[in-house]
Amino acid sequence: MQKTTRLGVAALGALLTLGLAACGGGSGSSTPSSSGGGTAAGGTGTFNAALTGVVDPSDKKGGILKFANAGDWDSLDPGDTYYGYSWNFIRLYGRSLVMFKSAVGKEGNELTPDLAEGLGTPSDDAKTWTYKLKAGIKFEDGTPVTSKDVKYGVERSFDKEVFPDGYTYFNDFLNWPKDYKGAYKSKGVNTDSAIETPDDQTIVFHLKQPLSNFDYFAQLPATIPVPADKDTGAKYKEHVIATGPYMFKTNEIGKGFSLVRNPNWDPATDPNRKALPDGYEVSTNVNADDIDNRILAGDLDVDIAGTGAQPAALGRILPDPTIKANTDNPTGTRLWYTSINGNVPPLDNIDCRKAVEYAADKTTLQTAWGGEFAGGQIATSLLPPAIPGHEDFNTYPPGADNKGDLTKAKEALTACGQPNGFETNISYRAERPKEKAAAEALQQSLGRVGIKLTLKPFPQADYFALYAGKPGYAKDNKLGLAMNGWQSDWPDGFGFLQQIVDSRVIRDTGGSSNVSVRDPEVDKLIDQAMEQTDANARNAIWTQIDKKVMDDAYILPNVWAKALLIRSKNASNVFVNDAYGMYDYLGMGVK
Amino acid sequence: MSFLELKDLRIHFPTDDGLVKSVDGLSFSLERGKTLGIVGESGSGKSVTSLGILGLHKGGRAQIGGEIWLDGEELVAADAEHVRTLRGKKMAMIFQDPLSAMHPFYTVGAQIIEAYRIHNDVSKKVARKHAIEMLGRVGIPQPDRRVDSYPHEFSGGMRQRAMIAMALSCDPELLIADEPTTALDVTVQAQILDLMRDLQRDFNAALIIITHDLGVVAELSDDILVMYGGKCVEYGTAEDIFERPEHPYTWGLLGSMPRLDRERTERLLPIKGSPPSLINVPSGCAFHPRCVFEDRTAGKGSSLVPELVETEGGHLVRCHLPRDQRRSIWENEIKPNLEAS
Amino acid sequence: MVTYIIRRLIWAVVMLSIVSIITFGIFFLVPRLAGATPEDLAARYVGRTATEQQVKLAAEQLGFNDPLIVQYGRFAKGIVAGADYNNGPSVEHCPAPCFGYSFRTRLPVWPDLLDRLPVTISLAIGAAVIWVIAGVATGVVSALRRGSFFDRAAMGVALAGVSLPIFFTGMVSLVLFSYGLHITAPGNVYTPFLTNPLTWAYDLLLPWITLAFLYAANYARLTRAGMLETMNEDYIRTARAKGLAERTVVLKHGLRGALTPILTIFGLDFGLLLGGAVLTESTYSLPGIGKYAIDAIGYQDLPQVMGVVLVAAFFVVFANLVVDLLYAVVDPRVRLV
Secondary structure (H helix, E strand, O other): OOOHHHHHHHHHHHHHHHHHHHHHHHHOOOOOOOOHHOOOOOOOOOOHHHHHHHHEOOOOOOOOOEOOOOOOHHHOOOOOOOOOHHHHHHHHOOOOOOOEEEOOOOHHOOEEEEOOOOOOEEEEOOEEEEEEEOOOOOOOOOOEEOOHHHHHHHHHHHOOOOOOOOOOHHHEEOOOOOOOOOOOOOOOOOOOEEOOOOOOOOEEEEEEEEOOHHHHHOOOOOOOOOOHHHHHHHHHHHOOOOOEEEEEEEOOOOOEEEEEEEOOOOOOHOOOOOOOOOOEEEEEEHHHHHEEEEEEEEOOOOOOOOOOOOOOHHHHHOOOOOHHHEEEOOOOEEHHHHHHOOOOOOOOOOOHHHHHHHHOOOOHHHHHHHHHHOEEOOOOOOOOOOOOOOOOOOOOOOOOOOOHHHHHHHHHHHOOOOOOOOOOEEEOOOOOOOHHHHHHHHHHHHOOOEEEEEEEOOOOOHHHHHHEEEOHHHHHHHOOOOEEEEEEEOOOHOOOOOOOOOHHHHOOOOOOOOOOOHHHHHHHHHHHHHHHHOOOHHHHHHHHHHHHHHOOOEEOOOEEEEEEEOOOEEEEOEEEEEOOEEEEEOOOOOO | OOOEEEEEEEEEEEEEEEEEEEEEEEEEEEEEOOOOEEEEOOOOOHHHHHHHHOOOOOOOOOOOEEEEEEOOEOOOOHHHHHHHEEEEEOOOEOOOOOHHHHHOOOOOOHHHHHHHHHHHHHHHHHHHHHHHHHHOOOOOOOHHOOOOHHHHHOOHHHHHHHHHHHHHHHOEEEEEEHHHOOOOOOHHHHHHHHHHHHHHHHOOOOEEEEEHHHHHHHHOEEEEEEEEEEEEEEEEEHHHHOOOOOHHHHHHHOOOOOOOOOOOOOOOOOOOOOOOOOOOOOOOOOOOOOOOHHHHHHHHHHHHOOOOEEEEEEEEEEOOOOOHHHHHHHHHHHHHHHOOO | HHHHHHHHHHHHHHHHHHHHHHHHHHHHHHOOOOOOOHHHHOOOOOOOOOOHHHHHHHHHOOOOOOOOOHHHHHHHHHHHHEEEEEEEOEEEEEOOHHHHHHHOOOOOHHHHHHHHHHHHHHHHHHHHHHHHHHHHHHHHHHHHHOOHHHHHHHHHHHHHOOOOOOOHHHHHHHHHHHHOOOOOOOOOOOOOOOOOOOHHHHHHHHHHHHHHHHHHHHHHHHHHHHHHOOOOOHHHHHHHHHHOOOOOEEEEEEEHHHHHHHHHHHHHHHHHHOOOOHHHHHOOOOHHHHHHHHHHHHEEEOOHHHHHHHHHHHHHHHHHHHHHHHHHHHHOOOOOO
16 A cells, blocks of 8 residues: 555656646747747737737737636626626627727726717706717617617616616616606606607706716716617526627527627717627636636637736746736726724824824735735825826835835824824635735734734625624724725726715615725815816816825725736737726727 | 376465465376365365366466376466366366355356356357256256346255256366355255265266365265365275274364264364464474374474375375374274264 | 335435425525524625615515525425516516526526536536546456556556546646647537537547546546455356356456446446536536536525536436446345335
């Protein structure tokens, strides 16, 4: 038996070597000296080239792009989808009133009319927004698109029992009739108080409150027109009627679908889309590691989720400059941060909060979140760089090496009356190892000035509803710090900040993402921004809010999330769109 | 030359503990139509001898030496494949426990048919007919029905009959029966022995019966070979062994022979001690540690290996005791005791 | 025999009912005992942006406020008799066996399972053929050449096969054979057998081998142990004494005797596999029952999970029944009473 065991170990070793050789073999094919199938893109790439320019620009039409998704869409239905990648992708088959430009970097943040002739026309109080539709836009079956189809699309998305995955922006902000329940349950109810369609080309939205940035609402997929007579409710996602350049050919939910050209899409009505490939093949629920391997091998083009390569692939990519040259590392619109709860003494004292800001070691936090490439960029304020209104500033300089300023931290502690530090708890979501690592990193670095943290994990499903997000619970259980994260629905100060800094979203019953920022001045500034229809002036207010919250020391920013995207070997026109923080799926073609 | 002749047969098994000399220099001969009984305790080497004749001494590790002549053919040095073709056809074997010796998953008929068809190029139908015939011949009632029964559906005696039918199916010239009755009831034992005697007469085969029980061979055997520690210690006609036995071990066997008129477990003169280890065979006479009369050998018992010596007319004995002394011990000390009981 | 089968079938139904009750209990009773309210349960089915009112409504509509026995009754009735569901513009009838609608995809679970079953069956059958042939052959040779180089090497590889996780062997073999040497199909491909049997086999070859490797190892060890035992049986000596060729002795007499325990294990393994080869299917992204199960669990999609559990349980119970029947065929000593 002894001998057998030893032999077994030897065999195992041989197999492991084989595995390593296999990985080595894969990477070997992209070194210039070796021949092999996959060197086509090898020579031209530069790391991060797609962040600032178009890689392999081309107007060549034809070919099929292959996408894969490690998970699955929440829904392909425009009224029922709430994933960033889905909003990026949906532009291929659906046209909303306005859309984000298919453009490189920050330019992608700009809104441009799609169905509409121009951006929305607000009333003076910014409570009424009017859009005119272009003429000649048709559904895939040739039926002309009217403003009533847009209105119907929004009305049906109201019903969250049928469409539970969507957002509630329209439900919350439009002036719906009392007790309105959506297009199905309130069939025939006059909804002109919320949406008017004076003629087939005009649509008017009526809001309950001023909303200076309603154009961002108008880019939501819910404004993609849905023909009422083709609506099959929850089953509509099995065959969404296309208005974009592509329509569904096959669709097997849970497995994947394919798109082909929509003959009734008229390029004359659409300056935003090049529509280069002849079609798309999309697989869902694909093994995440396999996706990375296949993109690296040139067998697949895009990991649609845009959340970056898995750790296994990172280990292959980062050490190899030739592979790394064909990847991009955009900073997304997600902030990982630590809420500092002013309700929990002694953090009710601003100086104690400042001590936390100063003492934190940003480098260990970055490591905890996954490092420079897969974790994120060290954050010094709230608004991510990709969002208009972001400004580079650092209220609490953590020293040249980013390891924290312990002198300033001790001064702050003294000012707070706790010169030897204090004790408090830090909560995190038990299912998230990175949050745990970040909490441990903070425990370490704050310990240097005598701030003792006790780790408190809570189940993710009830984290905000019952624990960290429930003010009474957080206070009673001394959850002074809480690990937190937020991603903007769209690249706009409102989309990013409102839910995490407006104290009015905090409810005693729990459930709010804002667990610490309670500053009436900030609330006032938000109201101002929502009334300000001039984009530049509005963005300046978001900057002001960002600075104010940092001055209050209610939030300790950790990192702005980054993802390492692998560039397809076969795709042309590859670039990262800041609006989505991933490759722009509208621009890509096949080489 | 006789039909079967063994010359100095040696079968040794190397083990981690040493060399096991299961059979150590065995010679005898047997004619067609005659019966030889090989008697000894378990571990005496009698079963290994029979397996050696068939070429079934297991494992490539067994070392076999000497000569086995069967009908003029030497088998020890012969090609294994050739010996295989002789097995079942020219020489067949009946095993001790028919329940474990027959495959539990195949019908009795199928197993006989298989045995028959190895050596006879006939259709299944013909072989089946033959199997039924054989079953009938060994006294199994309704053989055309029982042919499709599984071994576990037979009684012990019936199973042994079936086993005999299988062994005889190819009309073998040499039949070896290894403890053919040990697993059976006393009454059934007698029936099986009768059957074997009848069949041997019909088939005119040479028969070797291997047993630890002298009673089994008493009526059947022409000659008897007593084995101890891998060696022959006494050889002679049945009459020699039962009327004029000269070896103390044979006396012991006779003393412990069960009889039909007595409870079989009752032993009159049990042999003390236990069979020898075949690795560390006692020095001198292998039997000396258990021998009641060892003190009369003048110390030779533990130092000198006795030779197999002919006492008279083919009666061979391996013993240090002088011939006269052996006869007088038998006549005066052993025989009266046996008869008195 | 017939009464035996009938009795076993009744038992199978009872077993499945018990499994369904336990599964139901795990998902609905245990959270309740742990203090979750009907609203907490409902909150997971109404999306991320639901208001409290919507959650309450959903709890009411999903029937989470009813006594558990009523909820189970409704679930069981759906399987036996079908059920009706509200689908926005219309009411949808879900015919029996109705495992309900997925909370996430809003599709009925049963057709989904039926759709994925061929993939899992294809995977299981192909792998089973390979592992039984390879495993048993290796085991037999190992047993006959006990202690030889082949024996030691084979048992070493077998140990590795049992120890190495499939996501590792799967990933390595994909990178090596599919993306490196381009001799096997990449992950995430499946062609139905009826569409093109050759492509079907080509697409599944690597998953088959990977999966078979895991099982073959175990079967080799089992066969080896079984053969070592049976080759010492008296009936093997009898077979040799008949003059049978060694090959016949080994295969017809030895292997036949060693096969019974392997058959038992095989039945259970195969039944379990039909319930989904979770790791293999996720490694190769094959849209089978196992992948469906892992996705369903990932999305906490209860009706899907319940469906998979019951289907998997069905296969295990069914495989047990088949094994017991086969047992009687293989070993005539076994009586089915």
